[in-house]
Amino acid sequence: xxxxxxxxxxxxxxxLFCVGLAGALSRSxxxxxxxxxxxxxxxxxxxxxxxxRFSPQPAPATGAIFVIFSIAVAAAEAAVGLALVISIYRQQxxxxxxxxxxxxx
Amino acid sequence: MMTAVLIAILLATLAAAAAAMSLRNxxxxxxxxxxxxxxxxxxxxxxxxxxxxFAQLLVYVGAVSMVVLFAVLLTRRSRTDIAVSPxxxxxxxxxxxxxxxxxxVLVYGVLHxxxxxxxxxxxxxxxxxxxxxxxxxxxxxxxVIGVVLTVAMLGGVVIASTDRPSxxxxxx
Amino acid sequence: MTADSPISxxxxxxxxxxxxxxxxxxxxxxxxxxxxxxxxxxxILAVFGLLFAALTLAERKILGRVQNxxxxxxxxxxxxxxxxxxxxxxxxxxxxxxxxADYLLHxxxxxxxxxxxxxxxAVIPYGRHLVPLDLDASVLFFFAVGATTxxxxxxxxxxxxNKYSLLAAMRALAQLISYELPLLLAxxxxxxxxGTLSATGIVAAQSGxxxxxxxxxxxxxxxxxxxxxxxxxxxxxxxxxxxxxxxEAESELIAGHLTEYSGxxxxxxxxxxxxxxxxxxxxxxxxxxxxWHAPLPFLEFIPSYAWFGIKILALLLGFxxxxxxxxxxxxxxxxxxxxxxxxxxxMINLATAAFWSLSSGWSWPMQVARWAVAIALVVGPFxxxxxxxxxxxxxxxxxxxx
Numbered sequence: 001x002x003x004x005x006x007x008x009x010x011x012x013x014x015x016l017f018c019v020g021l022a023g024a025l026s027r028s029x030x031x032x033x034x035x036x037x038x039x040x041x042x043x044x045x046x047x048x049x050x051x052x053r054f055s056p057q058p059a060p061a062t063g064a065i066f067v068i069f070s071i072a073v074a075a076a077e078a079a080v081g082l083a084l085v086i087s088i089y090r091q092q093x094x095x096x097x098x099x100x101x102x103x104x105x
Numbered sequence: 106m107m108t109a110v111l112i113a114i115l116l117a118t119l120a121a122a123a124a125a126m127s128l129r130n131x132x133x134x135x136x137x138x139x140x141x142x143x144x145x146x147x148x149x150x151x152x153x154x155x156x157x158x159f160a161q162l163l164v165y166v167g168a169v170s171m172v173v174l175f176a177v178l179l180t181r182r183s184r185t186d187i188a189v190s191p192x193x194x195x196x197x198x199x200x201x202x203x204x205x206x207x208x209x210v211l212v213y214g215v216l217h218x219x220x221x222x223x224x225x226x227x228x229x230x231x232x233x234x235x236x237x238x239x240x241x242x243x244x245x246x247x248x249v250i251g252v253v254l255t256v257a258m259l260g261g262v263v264i265a266s267t268d269r270p271s272x273x274x275x276x277x
Numbered sequence: 278m279t280a281d282s283p284i285s286x287x288x289x290x291x292x293x294x295x296x297x298x299x300x301x302x303x304x305x306x307x308x309x310x311x312x313x314x315x316x317x318x319x320x321i322l323a324v325f326g327l328l329f330a331a332l333t334l335a336e337r338k339i340l341g342r343v344q345n346x347x348x349x350x351x352x353x354x355x356x357x358x359x360x361x362x363x364x365x366x367x368x369x370x371x372x373x374x375x376x377x378a379d380y381l382l383h384x385x386x387x388x389x390x391x392x393x394x395x396x397x398x399a400v401i402p403y404g405r406h407l408v409p410l411d412l413d414a415s416v417l418f419f420f421a422v423g424a425t426t427x428x429x430x431x432x433x434x435x436x437x438x439n440k441y442s443l444l445a446a447m448r449a450l451a452q453l454i455s456y457e458l459p460l461l462l463a464x465x466x467x468x469x470x471x472g473t474l475s476a477t478g479i480v481a482a483q484s485g486x487x488x489x490x491x492x493x494x495x496x497x498x499x500x501x502x503x504x505x506x507x508x509x510x511x512x513x514x515x516x517x518x519x520x521x522x523x524x525e526a527e528s529e530l531i532a533g534h535l536t537e538y539s540g541x542x543x544x545x546x547x548x549x550x551x552x553x554x555x556x557x558x559x560x561x562x563x564x565x566x567x568x569w570h571a572p573l574p575f576l577e578f579i580p581s582y583a584w585f586g587i588k589i590l591a592l593l594l595g596f597x598x599x600x601x602x603x604x605x606x607x608x609x610x611x612x613x614x615x616x617x618x619x620x621x622x623x624m625i626n627l628a629t630a631a632f633w634s635l636s637s638g639w640s641w642p643m644q645v646a647r648w649a650v651a652i653a654l655v656v657g658p659f660x661x662x663x664x665x666x667x668x669x670x671x672x673x674x675x676x677x678x679x
Contacts (some may be wrong), residue, residue, distance in 0.1 A: 005108060006220050012115040014211035016122055018204040023126030026200030029189045031131065031177055035138050039122055042145050053152035054224045061230040061238055064154050071164050072250050076257035078169045082176040083261035089180040132435060139428065159417040167424025171454060174431055178447065232414050232474045
């Protein structure tokens with residue numbers, strides 16, 4: 001196994017991403033799906049920082065800058081997503097994704 | 106020694122995330138996920154990205170967690186609504202298989218790509234350098250992020266606010 | 278502990294470092310780093326734990342005297358052993374947990390709160406060479422850890438299996454989130470003008486005296502004074518102190534989100550609140566009051582940690598005085614105060630500080646204009662917005678009971 005620590009971090013972030021994916025795909029509660037998405041975003045950020053730390057960089061702080069923007073975007077998306085969940089709850093009195101079918105066909 | 110600590114942090118994060126995605130109690134799920142965000146912040150600190158670690162703490166553990174918890178509390182009709190379970194066993198297993206397939210592809214990619222053999226000396230970026238970069242080469246992105254956050258805040262308030270009476274009458 | 282003090286420092290300044298070397302000097306290198314860290318933790322815990330005990334007594338005595346009664350005076354001379362009696366009482370009380378409560382969360386809530394309140398003490402510079410953790414972004418660390426305390430309050434309210442506790446916890450969270458914004462906006466001008474996020478750097482930027490006797494602390498500038506006032510008001514709300522103590526209003530809601538807590542866990546919550554108050558006072562001293570610097574040049578013989586102690590005690594006594602004086606605010610009043618008054622003022626303060634920074638090179642006659650514009654930018658919005666916020670209320674009349 002070449003690449004040592006970097007490979008280890010990348011394997012872990014892939015595993016984290018897939019845990020988030022499994023959670024987002026299998027749950028019917030909207031909030032849990034949103035949590036899965038947040039986990040996937042975190043896994044991607046972990047990837048960036050692993051590369052920033054363990055591999056040579058052309059520009060000094062690109063990894064850190066990208067992660068800062070990614071955290072900001074994830075926070076905005078969580079806020080809007082949860083506002084949508086509250087709005088759906090108001091319509092159908094529960095937050096099961098299967099029942100949000102009013103735009104369907 | 107440092108690698109052992111790194112592995113411990115990553116394992117703890119992964120375990121917390123896996124538990125969060127599979128528990129029946131929604132509040133416990135959310136709290137475990139917050140634990141995994143703490144683990145990610147610890148990883149950033151180990152890697153030397155101090156500012157990013159504190160930003161992760163402040164934004165995720167300090168703010169996004171509050172939004173999620175308030176949403177959980179505001180969208181339940183009784184205390185028993187907190188118990189959530191996967192729709193059906195087949196759906197849960199198919200999700201696990203799909204995620205497992207993605208994991209297999211990613212692991213294959215990671216193991217067979219030419220990664221640098223020895224880690225370079227620990228990079229360090231001071232807050233001053235980050236500030237200079239953000240207001241210099243990346244200033245356009247900073248302004249766009251400001252607009253995105255403002256629009257998201259306003260949009261969130263508009264979406265989550267109560268309907269006006271005239272809209273409800275139209276529905277009837 | 279940071280860099281070694283040079284021999285030229287007076288003896289009292291070097292004393293803590295010399296004591297530390299005495300205790301851990303003989304250990305080999307990695308163990309020595311660990312032992313230094315452990316000694317710092319034990320010292321901070323001991324000092325601030327004793328301060329917590331003394332503060333509870335001081336608060337009850339001062340509140341009593343303000344309310345024209347003596348306060349505790351039975352246990353020991355002048356009631357000095359009262360904290361010990363309180364401690365014994367709290368620790369020997371039965372620990373009652375409701376049957377349907379979530380036992381793990383019920384236990385974890387005070388632990389989490391205490392852990393995050395205590396982490397905040399790690400980055401405050403207590404003296405010239407006495408900062409436990411000298412990070413590049415230490416002020417950000419302090420406020421990130423402070424944001425983590427909100428989680429513990431939710432855990433306390435949720436795990437009690439009591440709908441009133443839950444409502445009180447949500448109300449407390451609304452208050453904490455609302456006041457986090459003025460708190461963060463109040464120190465942004467300080468960072469802008471000191472050029473660094475590290476606490477030691479901010480203290481170093483406030484060294485020196487203008488005209489020979491006015492310290493260059495940030496509080497002696499218009500934007501710094503406004504920032505300090507906003508910071509203290511937001512710190513009052515962040516640590517759930519009167520007049521913002523609706524979450525634990527003792528005379529109204531039993532104990533809000535802490536209703537189902539008794540004995541040792543209640544003491545932990547209480548201790549965490551006082552630790553939070555002390556940590557915020559310490560950070561206010563660092564950001565606005567010049568940290569460990571002495572106010573006048575000839576007073577520098579008093580060691581730096583003594584000056585820090587004097588300033589933090591003054592702020593804590595100010596907290597107690599405010600508690601004795603003002604009535605409690607309702608939740609809608611305090612959220613309106615935060616969003617409609619403090620946040621706009623803090624943003625205008627940021628603009629004032631930017632103007633101050635850009636005009637720092639002006640020549641002498643223009644300096645008078647600089648001060649005049651800055652003071653106008655601070656006082657003007659305060660008066661205008663205060664007038665609009667209290668519009669519609671009758672003018673205040675006082676009736677005294679003499």
